[in-house]
Amino acid sequence: MTVHNLYLFDRNGVCLHYSEWHRKKQAGIPKEEEYKLMYGMLFSIRSFVSKMSPLDMKDGFLAFQTSRYKLHYYETPTGIKVVMNTDLGVGPIRDVLHHIYSALYVELVVKNPLCPLGQTVQSELFRSRLDSYVRSLPFFSARAG
Amino acid sequence: MSRQANRGTESKKMSSELFTLTYGALVTQLCKDYENDEDVNKQLDKMGYNIGVRLIEDFLARSNVGRCHDFRETADVIAKVAFKMYLGITPSITNWSPAGDEFSLILENNPLVDFVELPDNHSSLIYSNLLCGVLRGALEMVSAALYILGHLKCSRGLINVLMNKREKRKAFRLPSASLPKMVMLLSIGSKLDVSMWW
Numbered sequence: 096m097t098v099h100n101l102y103l104f105d106r107n108g109v110c111l112h113y114s115e116w117h118r119k120k121q122a123g124i125p126k127e128e129e130y131k132l133m134y135g136m137l138f139s140i141r142s143f144v145s146k147m148s149p150l151d152m153k154d155g156f157l158a159f160q161t162s163r164y165k166l167h168y169y170e171t172p173t174g175i176k177v178v179m180n181t182d183l184g185v186g187p188i189r190d191v192l193h194h195i196y197s198a199l200y201v202e203l204v205v206k207n208p209l210c211p212l213g214q215t216v217q218s219e220l221f222r223s224r225l226d227s228y229v230r231s232l233p234f235f236s237a238r239a240g
Numbered sequence: 241m242s243r244q245a246n247r248g249t250e251s252k253k254m255s256s257e258l259f260t261l262t263y264g265a266l267v268t269q270l271c272k273d274y275e276n277d278e279d280v281n282k283q284l285d286k287m288g289y290n291i292g293v294r295l296i297e298d299f300l301a302r303s304n305v306g307r308c309h310d311f312r313e314t315a316d317v318i319a320k321v322a323f324k325m326y327l328g329i330t331p332s333i334t335n336w337s338p339a340g341d342e343f344s345l346i347l348e349n350n351p352l353v354d355f356v357e358l359p360d361n362h363s364s365l366i367y368s369n370l371l372c373g374v375l376r377g378a379l380e381m382v383s384a385a386l387y388i389l390g391h392l393k394c395s396r397g398l399i400n401v402l403m404n405k406r407e408k409r410k411a412f413r414l415p416s417a418s419l420p421k422m423v424m425l426l427s428i429g430s431k432l433d434v435s436m437w438w
Contacts, residue, residue: 106381154306171300172307173381197301205297212293 096234099164099180101225103200105213106174108134111204112216114226116235137168137176157189167192175200185234199225256328260354267367277365284366288373289380296378299325307382315343318375327351 100115110130122129137156144156158167160183167185169177169192177192177200203221204210210218229235270280299305303321308314315333324330329351335344352368366372 171297172305173296173300175297201297201301205294 096184096236097182098185098229098232098235099182101180101195101229102130102133102176102178103195103216104130104134104137104176104178107213108138109213110134110215111175111200112221112225114222114229116229133178134176137178141170154189157187169193169196171196181234188234191232195225195228199228256351257354260351263352263370264356267365271362271365277362281364281366281369284369285373285376288370288375289377290373291370292374292377292379293381295326295374296381299378311343314379315345318379319345322378323347 097117099118100113102110103112105111108131113126113130122132124132140159141156145152155170156168158165160166163183164180165183165185167179167181167188169189175196177195179188179192181188199221203218203224204216205212207218210216210221216222267280267284270283271277274280274283299322303325305317305321308317319331319333323345327350329347329349331345331347333343334346336342347368350368350371352371356367358365358367
């Protein structure tokens with residue numbers, strides 16, 4: 096089991112943060128394009144999922160998986176989106192994504208008056224804490240690919 | 241790093257008098273810095289707004305409240321969860337409009353005004369306008385309120401804060417953001433003067 100990469104978007108689609116761990120193959124497009132593509136896909140899949148839902152939606156879109164990876168999605172009412180790609184062995188990780196939002200993003204970025212909102216996060220503390228948190232996750236393993 | 245480490249998620253106790261007096265000092269300084277009350281009100285609203293857009297993230301992280309489904313739920317969450325969490329009070333919700341798109345919050349014991357008696361030459365000062373700004377900023381981030389504007393009448397310790405709609409915001413980015421306009425009334429004191437609505 097492993098973690099491939101993580102995106103953090105704000106409500107306007109700005110990529111606030113991106114980091115990757117075991118990503119062997121790149122998309123082959125500039126990073127900015129990749130963020131836009133990712134956000135656009137999430138935006139569409141979100142509205143598609145809620146339109147297709149036979150019952151009232153509760154949490155909405157949570158995750159999807161392909162033959163090679165699984166994408167986990169967490170969104171707050173303020174439109175902050177946390178997206179984590181892992182391999183297929185990882186179960187539901189909603190609490191992990193919530194922790195990244197509440198204990199890392201809110202504590203280290205939102206409550207830091209010197210971090211402007213709506214822009215790429217420059218905080219080194221946030222980066223290093225996020226990195227060490229993800230590395231400490233039980234399903235993070237350096238061996239797997 | 242050590243500063244971050246000792247900041248736990250549990251809220252620390254703080255003297256409410258210190259808080260009240262700090263806010264009072266802030267308003268006093270603003271009154272010195274600006275010529276007229278209108279500018280002070282504007283400044284308080286702006287400061288509150290900037291607090292609100294960040295505070296909402298803290299609120300969501302701590303309370304685990306999801307998206308509200310209707311405006312009544314929004315009102316309940318504001319009064320019973322948010323005010324309780326940050327000010328330790330629960331304002332009552334009244335004055336629902338027939339369409340259900342306006343309501344008033346009445347703060348029976350607003351901690352901000354514990355020691356406050358506004359002098360006569362500041363009759364148009366909206367003392368607690370910061371709260372209006374906080375609500376405006378916070379609700380804008382979850383796309384609930386279109387516009388909140390605060391007004392306060394003050395005479396000898398009796399403070400009524402009247403918020404009124406001014407204009408609808410032009411456009412929404414989020415498709416789910418269709419909650420209607422919101423008018424709020426914050427009041428300290430016993431009686432609401434309905435004639436103050438306009």
